[in-house]
Amino acid sequence: MATAAGMGIGAAxxxxxQVRPGRRLRLQRVRRRCVAELSRDGGSAQRPLAPAPLVxxxxxPTFLVPTSTPPAPAQSPSPAxxxxxxxxxxxxxxxxxxxxxxEDSIDKTIFVASEQESEIMDVKEQAQAKVTRSVVFVxxxxxxxxxxxxxxxxCGSLPIALALRGHRVMVVMxxxxxxxxxxxxxxxxxxxxxxxxxxxGGEHEVTFFHEYRDSVDWVFVDHPSYHRPxxxxxxxxxxxxxxxxxxxxxxxxxxxAPLILELGGYIYGxxxxxxxxxxHASLVPVLLAAKYRPYGVYRDARSVLVIHNLAHQGxxxxxxxxxxxxxxxxxxxxxxxFPEWARRHALxxxxxxxxxxxxxxxxxxxxxxxxxxxxxxTTAEGGQGLNxxxxxxxxxxxxxxxxxxxxxxxxxxxxxxxxxxxxDDLSGKAKCKAELQKELGLPIRPDVPLIxxxxxxxxxxxxxxxxxxxxxxxxxxxxxxxxxxxxxGFEGWMRSTESxxxxxxxxxxxxxxxVSHRITAGCDILLMPSRFEPCGLNQLYxxxxxxxxxVHGTGGLRDTVENFNPFAEKGEQGTGWAFSPLTIEKMLWxxxxxxxxxxxxxxxWEGLMKRGMSSDFTWDHxxxxxxxIFEWAFMDQPYVM
Ligand SMILES: Nc1ncnc2c1ncn2[C@@H]1O[C@H](COP(=O)(O)OP(=O)(O)O[C@H]2O[C@H](CO)[C@@H](O)[C@H](O)[C@H]2O)[C@@H](O)[C@H]1O
Ligand SMILES: OC[C@H]1O[C@H](O[C@H]2[C@H](O)[C@@H](O)[C@@H](O[C@H]3[C@H](O)[C@@H](O)[C@@H](O)O[C@@H]3CO)O[C@@H]2CO)[C@H](O)[C@@H](O)[C@@H]1O
Numbered sequence: 001m002a003t004a005a006g007m008g009i010g011a012a013x014x015x016x017x018q019v020r021p022g023r024r025l026r027l028q029r030v031r032r033r034c035v036a037e038l039s040r041d042g043g044s045a046q047r048p049l050a051p052a053p054l055v056x057x058x059x060x061p062t063f064l065v066p067t068s069t070p071p072a073p074a075q076s077p078s079p080a081x082x083x084x085x086x087x088x089x090x091x092x093x094x095x096x097x098x099x100x101x102x103e104d105s106i107d108k109t110i111f112v113a114s115e116q117e118s119e120i121m122d123v124k125e126q127a128q129a130k131v132t133r134s135v136v137f138v139x140x141x142x143x144x145x146x147x148x149x150x151x152x153x154x155c156g157s158l159p160i161a162l163a164l165r166g167h168r169v170m171v172v173m174x175x176x177x178x179x180x181x182x183x184x185x186x187x188x189x190x191x192x193x194x195x196x197x198x199x200x201g202g203e204h205e206v207t208f209f210h211e212y213r214d215s216v217d218w219v220f221v222d223h224p225s226y227h228r229p230x231x232x233x234x235x236x237x238x239x240x241x242x243x244x245x246x247x248x249x250x251x252x253x254x255x256x257a258p259l260i261l262e263l264g265g266y267i268y269g270x271x272x273x274x275x276x277x278x279x280h281a282s283l284v285p286v287l288l289a290a291k292y293r294p295y296g297v298y299r300d301a302r303s304v305l306v307i308h309n310l311a312h313q314g315x316x317x318x319x320x321x322x323x324x325x326x327x328x329x330x331x332x333x334x335x336x337x338f339p340e341w342a343r344r345h346a347l348x349x350x351x352x353x354x355x356x357x358x359x360x361x362x363x364x365x366x367x368x369x370x371x372x373x374x375x376x377x378t379t380a381e382g383g384q385g386l387n388x389x390x391x392x393x394x395x396x397x398x399x400x401x402x403x404x405x406x407x408x409x410x411x412x413x414x415x416x417x418x419x420x421x422x423x424d425d426l427s428g429k430a431k432c433k434a435e436l437q438k439e440l441g442l443p444i445r446p447d448v449p450l451i452x453x454x455x456x457x458x459x460x461x462x463x464x465x466x467x468x469x470x471x472x473x474x475x476x477x478x479x480x481x482x483x484x485x486x487x488x489g490f491e492g493w494m495r496s497t498e499s500x501x502x503x504x505x506x507x508x509x510x511x512x513x514x515v516s517h518r519i520t521a522g523c524d525i526l527l528m529p530s531r532f533e534p535c536g537l538n539q540l541y542x543x544x545x546x547x548x549x550x551v552h553g554t555g556g557l558r559d560t561v562e563n564f565n566p567f568a569e570k571g572e573q574g575t576g577w578a579f580s581p582l583t584i585e586k587m588l589w590x591x592x593x594x595x596x597x598x599x600x601x602x603x604x605w606e607g608l609m610k611r612g613m614s615s616d617f618t619w620d621h622x623x624x625x626x627x628x629i630f631e632w633a634f635m636d637q638p639y640v641m
Contacts, residue, residue, distance in 0.1 A: 126165065127165060129162075129166045131630075132168070133167050134272040135168065135272065136257065136268060137155055138281035138284050139155040139173050139278070140174070140247065141155060141232055142173050144184060145185060146174075147513075148232050148511075150308065151277060151308045153404075155277055157404075158626070159171050160619075162627075170257065170258065171218050171219065173218075174223070174250055176232055185220060187211045189209060189211070190209055191208045195260070197248075197249055197252040198325050199245070199248050200245050208220070208222070208257065209222055217261075221254075225246045226246065244320060244355070247355070254274070254281065255284060255298075258272050270297060270301055273301070273302055273630050273634075274288070275303075277306045278306070279314030280314070283355060285305065285362040285363040286358040288303060288638075289330075289638070291326070293638065302638060304367055307377065307534070308369055310356070310383065310386060313354050313355065315353070315354045316352060321353050334354055357389065361393075364639045365633045367400055369535035370400075372556060375399075400625045401556060403620070409545075411428070411429070411521055411544070411546070417518065418435040419431040426606070429521065432521040433450060433524070436518050436521070437450065440481055440508075443503055449478050449524045449525060450480075450522065451479070451523060451527055451591070452481050452519045452525070453466065453481070453526070453527050456485070456486045457490040458486050466527070466529060467493055469584045469587060479504055480504060481506040481508065482494055483508040483512065484509070493507075494507025495507055495509060520545045523542075524598055525547065525548050526542035528550070528551040529587050530552055530554060532554055533556055535555065536556045536557050539551055543617070544612070548575070549576035550587075551576065551578050563576070563577060564593075573611075576594075576608065576612070577593055577594055
């Protein structure tokens with residue numbers, strides 16, 4: 001049998017992986033490690049999964065004229081490192097994948113492979129798309145560059161999952177330079193491409209930066225409006241007043257990027273799949289229809305709108321419409337009239353423009369981040385005013401549950417944890433709990449159930465219910481830790497509650513990724529009483545870490561948390577508690593069921609933990625569903641020509 005020593009990189013990847021929670025997870029990790037090794041190798045190995053062979057095309061004439069003399073870049077002046085030209089991968093061919101092989105047979109096949117064959121094997125371990133495409137994500141945030149919540153997680157992971165399946169993937173987002181975030185963009189280089197965007201009464205120059213990482217082209221749009229202090233969308237005084245302008249720039253720039261940026265030597269070209277996320281990116285399908293297709297450009301492109309959260313739609317007074325640089329006849333696409341009850345005074349006609357609506361009526365397909373939410377958005381209760389329009393597009397509306405990035409969120413490798421553990425050896429979890437209690441200054445008591453909450457302090461998350469339930473809950477023998485930032489009222493309440501219950505409650509006000517990992521690992525129970533939840537990621541992370549979720553049964557929470565059933569025919573089932581309706585009584589009931597199971601039924605509790613940890617929430621599954629959406633989009637003519 002071949003040994004890893006003395007072999008090439010591919011062979012080194014064949015070292016037997018440690019015992020892991022599940023087959024998919026294990027294979028994906030081995031695969032990722034191989035990709036990392038191959039990337040370090042440089043040279044032609046830099047793009048291990050070759051995307052489509054692209055014929056170098058002449059840059060299409062567009063209405064945006066690149067300026068002739070590039071200005072000096074603001075930062076990172078080195079030229080962009082150019083990855084090698086893309087090798088011919090036989091686009092569109094159906095690659096054999098590992099479906100049908102058992103875990104054993106995969107392992108055996110891997111171990112008998114010769115050094116040369118093994119490199120091929122490594123590539124084939126990752127399921128491949130049947131048809132590969134050029135995919136352009138447009139987003140307001142993507143981790144690790146910039147994140148305010150779950151949108152950042154998804155746009156930081158899904159593009160990589162798609163790239164690993166063979167697609168050529170670009171992500172276009174702002175190059176935020178808000179102080180501490182600067183270092184996140186340190187490896188992105190100035191591309192020397194810059195364009196002038198005609199909107200908001202002038203021509204606004206933006207430049208493009210680029211980093212090739214994890215098989216994805218990360219493209220950062222640079223403009224002074226992305227440089228001011230604060231968070232991504234606002235500061236202590238609230239949301240920035242010019243957000244509409246900032247994301248109009250992003251959308252125009254994203255439409256130009258595939259036409260003008262030669263990444264790895266080649267442009268993406270016109271036949272691409274735009275994945276536009278939330279309102280920040282919602283002008284993209286409108287621009288395709290209103291400003292490109294009439295001139296013969298992007299007729300072969302398609303767009304899918306991904307709705308992560310209907311609560312944010314990018315609505316501004318109608319008077320700003322001319323600022324957007326769109327033809328007057330396209331006003332109807334964005335037109336929005338507030339119902340009378342939402343108007344401010346008798347003369348207010350409620351006329352507005354709504355970015356998200358623009359994408360709802362022009363995108364080729366629409367995806368919500370869970371199936372449950374795809375139904376909720378068509379109802380008056382969940383549709384946030386867009387329910388009728390979304391209902392009218394039901395035939396192209398689908399739900400795909402988000403995945404989680406198991407490189408970042410894995411209790412057996414998590415760099416933020418003091419101890420590691422896995423479904424096969426849970427001992428490290430108890431140690432993580434003790435360390436967390438110590439870090440938070442809570443009494444170190446293994447017997448006391450530790451309940452956690454992590455999230456934006458927003459009406460959506462049901463913090464008001466927690467607030468009302470705390471006096472009652474604090475009578476129990478429990479500990480409670482909350483991590484969050486947002487609504488200043490809730491932040492103040494967290495601080496004062498902490499001083500009221502010193503040995504039981506901690507309120508960590510702020511945004512800290514390391515602390516969020518340690519809470520996820522160290523707690524026994526994660527509480528998510530969200531009023532609505534399009535998908536929710538924290539319950540997925542919790543299950544992966546053996547932390548039992550107690551959630552309001554809504555949207556993606558209902559889709560992903562299976563209610564505990566001790567009396568199921570084939571033995572105990574379920575991964576947590578999904579309570580409904582959303583009342584304090586029901587929430588307390590579910591929490592107390594969890595607490596008593598934790599205390600009095602240790603083996604049932606371990607079963608709950610292990611079933612959660614064995615669930616498969618890897619991105620690969622969701623990525624294959626997105627591919628199906630892409631195929632459907634390309635089967636039809638563009639929805640708006
Ligand atoms: N103070 C803090 N410190 C550190 N980390 C923090 C934090 N507050 C939140 N986070 C992190 O932000 C993310 C939150 O993701 P969620 O999906 O739960 O909600 P969010 O409402 O932001 O996302 C929206 O988009 C996502 C993605 O589609 C949907 O899952 C979701 O339902 C929808 O509301 C998690 O990674 C969490 O750990
Ligand atoms: O990833 C977390 C969420 O991030 C996005 O939501 C942000 C939203 O898109 C921004 O516009 C802004 O929302 C402000 C809103 O526009 C304003 O009217 C006011 O209500 O204050 C809001 C907060 O500043 O910030 C949101 C993040 O807090 C994304 O669209 C969501 O899907 C994600 O859930």
